[in-house]
Amino acid sequence: MHKISIKLFVGIISALVNRNSLTVLTYHRVGESYNQLCMDEKRFEQQLVWLKRYFNPVSLTEGLALQAQGKLPKRSIAISIDDGYSDSYTKIFPLLQKHGLVATFFISTSGIQQGYLWDELVSSAIMQLPASDEALVFLEVTYPVATYSQRIECVKKIAKIIKYQSNDDRNILIEQLLNKTGKPQLKHQFLSEQQISALSDAGMEIGAHTVNHPILTCEQDQTVQSEMMLSKQHLEKITNKPVNFLAYPNGKSQVDFNDNHQRIAKECGFTAAFSTDWGCISSKNSNLFSLCRFTPWDITEFKFNLRLALNFNEKYTRLIGK
Numbered sequence: 001m002h003k004i005s006i007k008l009f010v011g012i013i014s015a016l017v018n019r020n021s022l023t024v025l026t027y028h029r030v031g032e033s034y035n036q037l038c039m040d041e042k043r044f045e046q047q048l049v050w051l052k053r054y055f056n057p058v059s060l061t062e063g064l065a066l067q068a069q070g071k072l073p074k075r076s077i078a079i080s081i082d083d084g085y086s087d088s089y090t091k092i093f094p095l096l097q098k099h100g101l102v103a104t105f106f107i108s109t110s111g112i113q114q115g116y117l118w119d120e121l122v123s124s125a126i127m128q129l130p131a132s133d134e135a136l137v138f139l140e141v142t143y144p145v146a147t148y149s150q151r152i153e154c155v156k157k158i159a160k161i162i163k164y165q166s167n168d169d170r171n172i173l174i175e176q177l178l179n180k181t182g183k184p185q186l187k188h189q190f191l192s193e194q195q196i197s198a199l200s201d202a203g204m205e206i207g208a209h210t211v212n213h214p215i216l217t218c219e220q221d222q223t224v225q226s227e228m229m230l231s232k233q234h235l236e237k238i239t240n241k242p243v244n245f246l247a248y249p250n251g252k253s254q255v256d257f258n259d260n261h262q263r264i265a266k267e268c269g270f271t272a273a274f275s276t277d278w279g280c281i282s283s284k285n286s287n288l289f290s291l292c293r294f295t296p297w298d299i300t301e302f303k304f305n306l307r308l309a310l311n312f313n314e315k316y317t318r319l320i321g322k
């Protein structure tokens, strides 16, 4: 469909939707990786072009401030990038700059020293098994690993088991896995302090995403508090700016975090916190400590932008996933 007709469609839909609403898109990694959340560079750039063409990009700070004043322009969107892998700097940042866009980077700070987060360690351990290995036994379950797709499937299943554990139990399970697979070769693939500081100096926003990316509902309150606080303080030290926003790891409300964690985030001094629940942020009923995000998954220009336009009304958000 032609650009002008899409513009017309998007315009009509957004004329019908709530005013003063903000949609925050989430991305993770851009480039080449077997990571499920990784997006091809061309596709990412294409989406940036569409966002500029049909919507009104703002920074998160600007968007929330304008919304509080009731002055948010129609079809406002903000971009967020989760986790903090180095492609945030090498791939995403240059493309944002090329298109004159800003994003908020939510960073899990353990990766800065370690070079990766726990899930990368788990997936590399499985993907790098010797080519001749046909099966992996973990926690008394046998996983076939003869082919590439079997290994991807095995990564998904084992990562899911390890994910929903406390930090301590997660580390024990990872140790058990590495005893079976051997320690994988892993290069440092996370943002460095210098890169985070350069992103911030160039006008990108930096947000906290805890230290170790735990599922908060699997942790004691004291651990949750330190996970939030230490990541905030570390990032503030690097950027020399206040870190006001938090994205909850994994981010499903009432599954990965709850009302208690919202209270802790507030006590840590954050001004807003983001979930991965679908929806838009409307000034009428959005809780600042459980703000929704939404990214369409469509390939075509028409579907991607139509789905994004529909997200500006909460009534439609529930329908568009179907």
Ligand SMILES: [Zn+2]
Binding pocket: 082, 083, 209, 213, 249, 250
């Ligand atoms: Zn994350």
